[in-house]
Amino acid sequence: MQGVGKGRVRRLVLMLATVFCGLSAVAEPSSDQFHVPVDYYKLPNGLRVVLSQDHTAPTVCVGVYYRIGFRIEPRDRTGFAHLFEHMMFQGSRNLGKMEFIKLVQANGGILNGSTRFDFTNYFEVVPSNKLETVLWAEADRMSGLAVNEENLKNQQGVVGNEVKVNVLNAPYGGFPWIDLPMAANSNWYNAHNFYGDLTDIEAAKLEEVKKFFDTYYAPNNAVLTIVGDFETADAKKLVEKYFGGIKSSQLPAVPDLTEPKQEKEKIVTKQDPLAPRPALAVGYHMPDRNTAEYYAMGLIEQMLIEGDDALMRKELVLKRGLTDSVDGGINLLGNMFNYQGPMLMAAEVRYDPTTKPETILEAMDTAIEPLRTKLVDPQMLDRARVKLRSSLYDTMGQFGGFGLMDLLASFALFDDDPARVNTLVGQFDKVTPELIQKTAQEYLRPGNRTVIELQPAPKAASSGAPAKNQ
Amino acid sequence: MKTITRNASWLVLVAGLIAVAPAHAQKQTPPEGGPAKAFAVPANETYTLGNGMKVTLVPYGIIPKVTVSAAIDAGSVNEGSDHVGVSGLTADLMKEGTQSLTSEQLADATAKMGSTLDVAANADQTIAQLDVLSEFGPQAVKLLADVLQHPRLPESELERLKNDALRQIAVRSSRPQTIAQMKFRKILYGDHPYGTVLPTEADIKKIALQDVKNYFDGNFGAQRTHLYVAGKFDVAAVKKAIAESFNGWGKGAPRVEKLASPKAQRVLDVTDRPGAPQSTLVVGLPVPPPTSPDAIPLGVTNALLGGSFNSRITANIREQKGYTYSPRSEISRRYHDAYWAESADVTTQYTGASLKEIFGEIERLKSEAPPATELKGIQNYISGLFIIQNSSRGALISQLQYVDFQGLGENYLKTYVAKVNAVTPADVQKMTGQYIKPDEMTIVVVGDKSKITDQLTPYQKGN
Numbered sequence: 001m002q003g004v005g006k007g008r009v010r011r012l013v014l015m016l017a018t019v020f021c022g023l024s025a026v027a028e029p030s031s032d033q034f035h036v037p038v039d040y041y042k043l044p045n046g047l048r049v050v051l052s053q054d055h056t057a058p059t060v061c062v063g064v065y066y067r068i069g070f071r072i073e074p075r076d077r078t079g080f081a082h083l084f085e086h087m088m089f090q091g092s093r094n095l096g097k098m099e100f101i102k103l104v105q106a107n108g109g110i111l112n113g114s115t116r117f118d119f120t121n122y123f124e125v126v127p128s129n130k131l132e133t134v135l136w137a138e139a140d141r142m143s144g145l146a147v148n149e150e151n152l153k154n155q156q157g158v159v160g161n162e163v164k165v166n167v168l169n170a171p172y173g174g175f176p177w178i179d180l181p182m183a184a185n186s187n188w189y190n191a192h193n194f195y196g197d198l199t200d201i202e203a204a205k206l207e208e209v210k211k212f213f214d215t216y217y218a219p220n221n222a223v224l225t226i227v228g229d230f231e232t233a234d235a236k237k238l239v240e241k242y243f244g245g246i247k248s249s250q251l252p253a254v255p256d257l258t259e260p261k262q263e264k265e266k267i268v269t270k271q272d273p274l275a276p277r278p279a280l281a282v283g284y285h286m287p288d289r290n291t292a293e294y295y296a297m298g299l300i301e302q303m304l305i306e307g308d309d310a311l312m313r314k315e316l317v318l319k320r321g322l323t324d325s326v327d328g329g330i331n332l333l334g335n336m337f338n339y340q341g342p343m344l345m346a347a348e349v350r351y352d353p354t355t356k357p358e359t360i361l362e363a364m365d366t367a368i369e370p371l372r373t374k375l376v377d378p379q380m381l382d383r384a385r386v387k388l389r390s391s392l393y394d395t396m397g398q399f400g401g402f403g404l405m406d407l408l409a410s411f412a413l414f415d416d417d418p419a420r421v422n423t424l425v426g427q428f429d430k431v432t433p434e435l436i437q438k439t440a441q442e443y444l445r446p447g448n449r450t451v452i453e454l455q456p457a458p459k460a461a462s463s464g465a466p467a468k469n470q
Numbered sequence: 471m472k473t474i475t476r477n478a479s480w481l482v483l484v485a486g487l488i489a490v491a492p493a494h495a496q497k498q499t500p501p502e503g504g505p506a507k508a509f510a511v512p513a514n515e516t517y518t519l520g521n522g523m524k525v526t527l528v529p530y531g532i533i534p535k536v537t538v539s540a541a542i543d544a545g546s547v548n549e550g551s552d553h554v555g556v557s558g559l560t561a562d563l564m565k566e567g568t569q570s571l572t573s574e575q576l577a578d579a580t581a582k583m584g585s586t587l588d589v590a591a592n593a594d595q596t597i598a599q600l601d602v603l604s605e606f607g608p609q610a611v612k613l614l615a616d617v618l619q620h621p622r623l624p625e626s627e628l629e630r631l632k633n634d635a636l637r638q639i640a641v642r643s644s645r646p647q648t649i650a651q652m653k654f655r656k657i658l659y660g661d662h663p664y665g666t667v668l669p670t671e672a673d674i675k676k677i678a679l680q681d682v683k684n685y686f687d688g689n690f691g692a693q694r695t696h697l698y699v700a701g702k703f704d705v706a707a708v709k710k711a712i713a714e715s716f717n718g719w720g721k722g723a724p725r726v727e728k729l730a731s732p733k734a735q736r737v738l739d740v741t742d743r744p745g746a747p748q749s750t751l752v753v754g755l756p757v758p759p760p761t762s763p764d765a766i767p768l769g770v771t772n773a774l775l776g777g778s779f780n781s782r783i784t785a786n787i788r789e790q791k792g793y794t795y796s797p798r799s800e801i802s803r804r805y806h807d808a809y810w811a812e813s814a815d816v817t818t819q820y821t822g823a824s825l826k827e828i829f830g831e832i833e834r835l836k837s838e839a840p841p842a843t844e845l846k847g848i849q850n851y852i853s854g855l856f857i858i859q860n861s862s863r864g865a866l867i868s869q870l871q872y873v874d875f876q877g878l879g880e881n882y883l884k885t886y887v888a889k890v891n892a893v894t895p896a897d898v899q900k901m902t903g904q905y906i907k908p909d910e911m912t913i914v915v916v917g918d919k920s921k922i923t924d925q926l927t928p929y930q931k932g933n
Contacts, residue, residue, distance in 0.1 A: 108854020157792020
């Protein structure tokens with residue numbers, strides 16, 4: 001429904017936690033050690049279930065996450081995982097076309113779905129008395145699709161229009177959220193156009209939709225998460241009642257998603273006939289998820305890109321006036337927690353034709369270099385920890401429980417440990433100035449980065465095609 | 471994250487739905503769930519300082535954060551025709567330090583509290599806010615007070631910010647949706663400030679620091695400001711900080727009303743975008759303002775007609791025809807002013823067909839009252855949405871601020887759901903016929919003229 005991403009890189013809500021260890025003058029240590037209740041178990045059919053109560057508002061957020069993202073869609077069918085996500089709204093055993101949406105909305109709820117690198121999710125926020133209704137409906141579509149050629153043709157039209165509005169008819173369409181992974185990665189799974197070529201989207205067949213469902217949409221490949229106003233015993237009974245009878249399936253082996261270590265800087269140009277100003281993006285390969293360096297990169301991202309005091313903002317915006325903002329983050333289609341595989345930390349600017357791209361890169365390097373050459377200023381590191389904690393709480397409070405649900409589901413799906421949400425604080429707390437420097441030296445190497453230089457082009461010269469190697 | 475919320479928020483803002491269709495005999499009926507729980511909008515405390523500044527405090531939730539947000543009645547409506555763009559530039563300059571803090575010190579101070587400083591001007595107001603960890607509530611109040619009362623407005627940063635503004639204007643006005651919006655507003659509002667979505671390059675270039683200072687002095691002050699604090703915070707300490715840091719602020723100049731008189735007229739305006747694979751449409755007309763007794767029934771009508779995923783227009787041109795991805799209708803509001811508009815980016819070859827379906831759905835609703843079950847679904851949806859709209863500190867501030875700014879009264883939120891549910895099918899039919907009149911709609915199209923001119927011929931004039 002909602003697609004895989006949109007336009008300009010958003011200021012990503014970073015959802016890391018850390019304890020503030022008060023070195024700065026203004027800050028006092030927090031008395032709030034915010035703790036999330038987590039109840040985690042598995043049904044015999046393999047469905048992982050996460051429950052987290054919060055009675056603040058009379059609503060519940062329900063999320064079903066399947067461990068199938070666009071990385072591992074079929075090779076000749078780019079964009080298929082996303083097209084398939086749309087099909088999950090087209091009909092199931094007991095709900096015909098549009099009836100799922102009608103059911104949720106007529107019960108006072110909202111819903112959506114999205115396709116990401118390593119999962120596809122479906123979620124609802126409803127008044128808490130409607131929990132049973134939504135669980136029934138999600139179980140119904142986990143049990144089986146009931147879609148036809150007409151539904152598929154309709155959604156191929158809708159998805160085609162989605163790609164047009166977000167990429168083909170959009171200035172900076174696909175920049176850099178599609179362009180960077182394609183340019184920086186070398187393994188096809190990480191490097192293909194995941195929104196999809198229109199010809200691939202149009203070529204999809206109904207039997208492929210059915211096969212995809214049979215392969216990946218099974219309880220043993222999914223996590224069900226419920227956050228909000230419910231009673232645990234009641235919720236467990238309902239989960240058992242509606243999901244307990246769904247059969248598990250034999251899952252295929254996960255392909256090799258690893259990326260070779262990048263040793264040489266890649267510079268790629270893109271002509272964008274719709275863009276009025278040049279733009280530049282950089283992407284650095286991330287350390288493996290959940291390593292010490294990974295947590296250090298979370299703090300580095302805060303220092304470089306996030307907040308009013310970000311080093312890149314100070315250098316490029318305030319000091320040199322090269323641009324009005326530096327946007328970016330870890331995982332442009334999510335956050336540093338909700339993926340499982342190779343990932344980039346990205347930064348992006350729009351600038352003026354009078355400025356050379358080399359100047360932008362040189363200014364970025366000026367902001368980055370001190371992190372690599374000396375121990376970080378403790379006050380700046382403190383501010384990074386505070387920003388992390390603040391954005392973590394924002395995430396948890398986001399959108400009717402959606403943000404917390406997403407964290408819990410990701411940790412269950414990728415780590416089999418949703419209670420990790422309460423341990424992040426300690427992980428970030430362990431990061432030392434020495435580790436920041438060591439991580440910056442290795443991961444902020446120019447050889448570890450990919451640069452995309454976007455140049456406005458005459459209308460006739462090019463289409464909004466993905467970036468090409470120089 | 472934002473990628474999710476951006477589209478998800480579409481679903482929140484938009485309303486709608488058709489009731490559940492009767493299940494086929496062999497199909498299971500969805501379980502109804504339990505009885506609805508009572509919901510009341512969280513209580514707030516509102517008071518006025520001696521200088522006229524209003525304060526609203528809303529203790530809410532368990533998440534250890536607090537938002538401190540000031541709404542000042544100073545927007546582009548207050549610029550004057552010789553100084554278009556000065557409201558936005560003033561907002562930008564307000565982030566460049568205070569008399570006691572340099573720009574960099576201010577940046578470090580907000581980061582230390584886990585926040586950014588946001589200052590932004592819209593048509594009617596400037597919103598300045600900090601969103602901090604709970605323990606910094608009182609400090610955030612003091613810092614925001616400093617920004618509002620003692621901004622440095624440094625000459626040294628003016629040229630940089632003007633250049634930034636020029637770049638932002640160029641980038642924004644390259645989007646077909648923005649172009650369509652600019653055209654639509656201009657046709658409806660003419661020379662009124664609501665007719666201007668973005669300043670021109672010439673507007674920005676001629677702004678001098680003195681213009682910023684004049685605008686700031688003439689429009690910022692206690693009596694035009696409402697401060698909202700929502701979230702988890704120490705109420706006594708925050709109140710004390712408010713008294714200490716805002717009591718000394720001058721009243722400032724009183725607010726001047728400048729009501730708009732938008733035109734309802736059939737105009738077909740086409741902007742050429744050669745090679746565009748889609749046509750960007752905005753179709754609409756002025757409707758009664760938020761203060762009208764018809765505003766709520768009209769809102770329900772909009773939700774059913776085009777304002778939600780499952781509304782009639784969306785079901786038609788997206789889910790049946792596949793002409794478009796994200797069509798939506800909305801009632802867009804400014805001070806005692808509103809218009810209704812349907813927006814959609816449609817496949818070029820279906821430009822005319824999309825307009826035909828949009829107008830067809832309007833005519834259908836005008837000629838026949840919707841089934842009661844369909845309307846009930848919409849009413850349930852809006853009622854459920856209302857809980858979500860009052861269940862986070864940011865959403866609560868938005869709701870309260872809207873009610874205060876439009877002067878809807880303290881009963882508005884208390885009676886809103888009852889009023890929504892009192893709307894009848896006949897009311898919806900009547901609202902459609904009375905206000906959503908295709909013949910008086912402005913139609914703006916941004917697309918490939920060579921491919922759409924013929925398709926648009928039937929829409930040159932209303933009947």
